[in-house]
Amino acid sequence: MFLTVENRRLLVIGILTIIFSAMALLNNLVEADWEVWIGVGACALGLVVFAAAYIVDREVYALIGGYVMAAILVLLGMTAWLKIESVIVPTYVLAAIALPFIIAWTYQQKNWGMLIPAYVLLAIVPILYMDNVNERVAENLVPAYVLTMIGLPFIVAYVFTRKMVWLIPGGTLLLVALSFIAVQLGIPNRLMTIGLPVAALLVGAFIILRAMMQNSDDREKI
DSSP states (O other): OOHHHHHHHHHHHHHHHHHHHHHHHHHHTTTTGGGHHHEEEEEEEEHHHHHHHHHHHOHHHHHHHHHHHHHHHHHHHIIIIIISSSSSHHHHHHHHHHHHHHHHHHHHOOGGHHHHHHHHHHHHHHHHHHHSHHHHHHHHHHHHHHHHHHHHHHHHHHHHOOOOOHHHHHHHHHHHHHHHHHHHTTTOOHHHHHHHHHHHHHHHHHHHHHHHHHHHHHHOOO
């Protein structure tokens, strides 16, 4: 019997529903020691179903579903068998979620918006490890890192577009981040209260100078 693409999608949904419903029912009937194996079995069967669907139709949904099943299988192996309970687990989860966005961007590099969720997810990873450092260091390091990660895309956007609208928020965030770093390095408060305003004044002067130069260039073109 010939099935259309739409009917094959419904067939996949139906098979997966039966698999996971049966596994959930079985999970309530067996001892706790078998729960992990039931989860592994369900994900493995789901992976086979998605792989078969992708081989037949080459549809993106099957590829994504197979990737999710494989990622969950690895996660179960890390937590149940390898007994990994450190920050490696959330690191893996964040990286596994970010990877499809990066792969999608490599195929559609003009659609740079796909990099945003990947950047945000991967930027969170170092924060997980900052809790292991000295509490005093983490107190200033975490906000400095967060502000830098937020400001960095604005600076990159300015480098590529040369539009001042990106430099203002990016520069402001980086200056505030520098203040946290200065506190951590033990730089005197008086030097900071003078240095930061001076740096901000220089940035403002640069913005005004650039605006005037651009204005004169526009007049010459006219």
